[in-house]
Amino acid sequence: MTSHSPIWSLISTFGLMSLFAVGGAAAAVPEMHRIAVEVHHWMTDKQFTDAYAIAQLSPGPNVLIVTLIGYAVAGIPGALAATLAMCLPTALLAYFVSRLLNRPSQSRWPGLIQAALVPLSIGLMAASALILAQSTDRSIAALLLTAMVAVVASVSRVNPLWLLLAGGVLGFAGIV
Amino acid sequence: MSSDSAPAVQEPDLATAPPSLVALFLAFARMSLAGFGGVLMFARRALVEQHRWMTADEFNETFALCHFLPGPNIVNLSMVFGSRLRGVAGGVAAFAGLLLPPTLIMTALAIAYARFGDIEVLRRILAGISCAAVGLLIAVVFRMMTPLLKRADPLAAILMLGVFLAIGVLRMPLQAVLLVAIPVSMSVTYFLRRKVAA
Numbered sequence: 001m002t003s004h005s006p007i008w009s010l011i012s013t014f015g016l017m018s019l020f021a022v023g024g025a026a027a028a029v030p031e032m033h034r035i036a037v038e039v040h041h042w043m044t045d046k047q048f049t050d051a052y053a054i055a056q057l058s059p060g061p062n063v064l065i066v067t068l069i070g071y072a073v074a075g076i077p078g079a080l081a082a083t084l085a086m087c088l089p090t091a092l093l094a095y096f097v098s099r100l101l102n103r104p105s106q107s108r109w110p111g112l113i114q115a116a117l118v119p120l121s122i123g124l125m126a127a128s129a130l131i132l133a134q135s136t137d138r139s140i141a142a143l144l145l146t147a148m149v150a151v152v153a154s155v156s157r158v159n160p161l162w163l164l165l166a167g168g169v170l171g172f173a174g175i176v
Numbered sequence: 177m178s179s180d181s182a183p184a185v186q187e188p189d190l191a192t193a194p195p196s197l198v199a200l201f202l203a204f205a206r207m208s209l210a211g212f213g214g215v216l217m218f219a220r221r222a223l224v225e226q227h228r229w230m231t232a233d234e235f236n237e238t239f240a241l242c243h244f245l246p247g248p249n250i251v252n253l254s255m256v257f258g259s260r261l262r263g264v265a266g267g268v269a270a271f272a273g274l275l276l277p278p279t280l281i282m283t284a285l286a287i288a289y290a291r292f293g294d295i296e297v298l299r300r301i302l303a304g305i306s307c308a309a310v311g312l313l314i315a316v317v318f319r320m321m322t323p324l325l326k327r328a329d330p331l332a333a334i335l336m337l338g339v340f341l342a343i344g345v346l347r348m349p350l351q352a353v354l355l356v357a358i359p360v361s362m363s364v365t366y367f368l369r370r371k372v373a374a
Contacts, residue, residue, distance in 0.1 A: 019246050020350050050302050054282075060274075060277070087275060091252050091271055092255070093245060095267055112362070114240065119336040120336070123336040125317045130340075148311065149310075165305075167304040167307050174300060
């Protein structure tokens, strides 16, 4: 089954997904969850939310959750293949489009497309939050922690890293 | 830019010589490793304020372009920025600088997780971090939603809700949902703008 090798499956999955990832990495999380957990059973629900947490806690673009998914499927080659498949096609697309539109501000199409995509990408990110919450917030304490972080991060400019670490400490203490 | 060239002003214009490929790689590696929870803020600071490789307007213009294209915005941005400064090689250097160091860190974390992920203490810590991470995501969604709600734009709200239900509740495939939602949203936006202009 060489045509169904896990590496090829990672490359085709994430390469295609990246072209539909309007609004960036957070908007693609529901699709990653659907494919990795529900369609291919590459990871359990719990492993997926762990991967999301690790990607948030680590430096670098948040899209690198695909590195963790790739590793779970096919080790180090899988991690690299998934990362490149998710990042390279759209970067090349951006390169060619930027050469095509030398003065993007003169055309009204970028503004129009952006205005049309904004509500869609917010809907996608809200869906990400729902899917992740369904698998992490399994207790009242967990739900409260999520709600508190959501409120604090909405009304203040505190560095998100501190909120993640506070969550880790509460988890360590066995409170959530 | 040229109208405002008083010699005493401390702020110099853009750096005169384009940066070397190594400098590009290192600059993007540094902003990537500093960027916990998002790299964009660090990218603006490094490219516009620190290195002066781009003006603020050029940055905004390039970011707008990368934002409406699919894929991880900051990754697109690295390729476009790098290639504007040093051609294709510059694009590759910036892209590699942005992705290589954090990918190595992430791979190391993946190995550690595969080996130690079942340890009870780590599971509890990760569970706490996950709860907080979901809270952060909700806050981002809330912040992005505020301008739309202030404008009281019912069509945008319906589209947003429709995508949320289709993907979050019904768990439909992304491609299928977007192949319907994008044309609908584009034509609605187009006709609304034409009506406003008329």
